Amino acid sequence: MNFFPTPYPDELLYSVLGRYCIRSGNIREIHNIQDMFGSRNVIASMELPTQLEALIANMPVNTKYTAEQFIYKHTLFPFYAAFIPSKRAKEIVQAMKNGEGKTIYIKIGLVSNTVILNRFFRFCPECFKKDIETFGEPYWHRIHQVTGVFVCLKHKMPLCDSTELIRAGNRQRFISASHENCIVEKEISYSNDLMEKMLWIAEDTEILLNNQFGFREGQWFKSQFRVKLIEKGYARMNNYIHQKKLKQDFVDFYGQEYLALVQSPVSVNSGGWLPDMVRNNDRTTYSIRYLLLARFLGIPIVDLFNTKLGSNDEDENNIDAYQELWDQRLIELAQSGLSIREISDILKSSTKTIRKAIDRLGIEEFWKFNGGGKYLHSKFTDTEEFRMKRERLREEWLELHAQYPDKSSSQIRKNNDGVYAWLKKYDSEWMEENYRRIKTVVNTVDWDKRDAELLPKVKEVVKEMKQGKPERITWGGIGRKLGISGWFAKSKNKLPFTKKYVDSVVENLQEFQIRKIQWGMSQLEGEGKEIKLWNLVETAGVKPRYMKNISKEIKKILEEKGYDTDFLSNLK
Secondary structure, three states: OOOOOOOOOOEOHHHHHHHHHHHHOOOOHHHHHHHHHOOOOOOOOOOOOOOHHHHHHOOOOOOOOOHHHHHHHHOOHHHHOOOOOHHHHHHHHHHHHHOOHHHHHHHOOOOOOOOOOOOEEEEOHHHHHHHHHHHOOOOOEOHHHOOOOOEEOOOOEEOEEEEEEOOOOOOOOOOOOOOOOOOOOOOOOOOHHHHHHHHHHHHHHHHHHHOOOOOOOHHHHHHHHHHHHHHOOOEOOOOOEOHHHHHHHHHHHHOHHHHHHOOOOOOOOOOOHHHHHHOOOOOOOOHHHHHHHHHHHOOOHHHHHHOOOOOOOOOOOHHHHHHHHHHHHHHHHHOOOOOHHHHHHHHOOOHHHHHHHHHHHOOOOHHHHOOOOOOOOOOHHHOHHHHHHHHHHHHHHHHHHHHOOOOOHHHHHOOOHHHHHHHHHHOHHHHHHOOOOOOOOOOOOOHHHHHHHHHHHHHHHHHHHHOOOOOOOOHHHHHHHHOOOOOOOOOHHHOHHHHHHHHHHOOOHHHHHHHHHHHHHHHHHHOOOOOOHHHHHHHHOOOHHHHHHHHHHHHHHHHHHOOOOHHHHHOO
16 A cells, blocks of 8 residues: 555544545455455454454555554444453454454354344434534544444434445445435434433443453453442342342333333343343343443443452452451341341341351351240240231231222232231231222223224324325324324224225335425425435435335426436436
8 A cells, every 4th residue: 555544533444444445546346455455355344354464564664553553443342342351352352453353253242142233334414514624524433333322422412324234235345434325314313311321321432442441351340240239239248139129220220212222121020131240150241231230330431440349448358348247247146036037137138148147157046045946935926026016017008008099909019018928827817808909990992982083183193294394104103193002003903984094095115205205306396406316315315225116206206397317327
């Protein structure tokens, strides 16, 4: 190579090589590959490029660039490899310098991962404009291509998909950002709540990309998370984790909608990636999930890597110190005459954990010397302690029913199962007398009446959808407009008049695209602009590859309006 483009801030190496290809003057892509790498056996990889030592060797004499500089500053390696062990990370760096791409994706976990990577290159419309103003050309920003990042951190606005696929077509072609492939087809907007969470993760992702943290073993992160889990009441010192409470609070913190967007859903009633992350195992997962958990637990990303949580200058390991205090407290309680159940309630641990700790510490608890039971000379149900506990739980049960007058006992016991279980076992007759049963009344729907009431509303919604910027008319779209998407399409066979009308107006994809084209032409005519392929694509929001499938219909519309149709031959 006689020259090499200067990489821009946060520019992907892929983008830099794409700009080289534009300036090289080569007609065929394979000749660009030969120029850059001295070989034709190189794949154009966006995330984790390979053969970087060969690239450096083919650069102009006295080049200032190094393979590691490209890896850490202009690829997604710092993000993808942030949480993998040091040995594997070094193997991946070496493979990026001289190895094959297939082994890299396997080692870094992208092949076995359940996360689906972005299909299209992404861009920020404001960055696109600013880059042209500042550098004279646009480029692909590194952070915008991270799967799970939906907004531009700099401009606080949603990212858009380009028309260029990341993994398709010519695998030896480097594609640059341009006016032709960075088209804003429709305005994207998110709720304030989603935007806040998206900006959190974009901020943490930027920190990962721009800081060369030392690689840590998986146990380091497990330990970091464990300290905060214990501190926040999600875990005990014996490694027991309150998984259900953790998952419920995690879902409440982020919301299922956002977790679904970042491909990290959490089911409260089953396993999944979150329990795996906090258990004692060697599994690694997608980097976004580490950021989600760290943000939830209140751990800054820099501290997650650089600060050993749970320790200070006076005590190298606060967790061990806490364990000693816990052990001492157990010894005191065991010698005070309390039962194992009472001790477990005080220490917030299971009876099994208490028994194990007693054996570990060699405590000779007093109940070993009275036949193994606390009540040696009398039954528990004959004691004053039993009578007091029964009265207390009876009062609690009645207070719960007074607090929730519209709920049945079955509903109330879901969150108070301990109260119910004790009274059911020891006070069953009283429980039966004070068990509230509410009969559920099923309201039947008059579908004929609903059909008659719904039809004019549906017609009004369809009328609105046909006015202004086109919206595709579908059962789902109409249902969402009316706020009844949950049952509208599913119940269409019970709504004969509404079904007949909707079926007559719904559009398939090509019909919708034709209507968008017609609308786009009207817009351009109203603005007094000449109809060309590029401005029709931009205004109508229909990609050229889709136009190709309806080119006959477009030609007919243009001819009816008396316009030139030659530009349609450029459709690919």
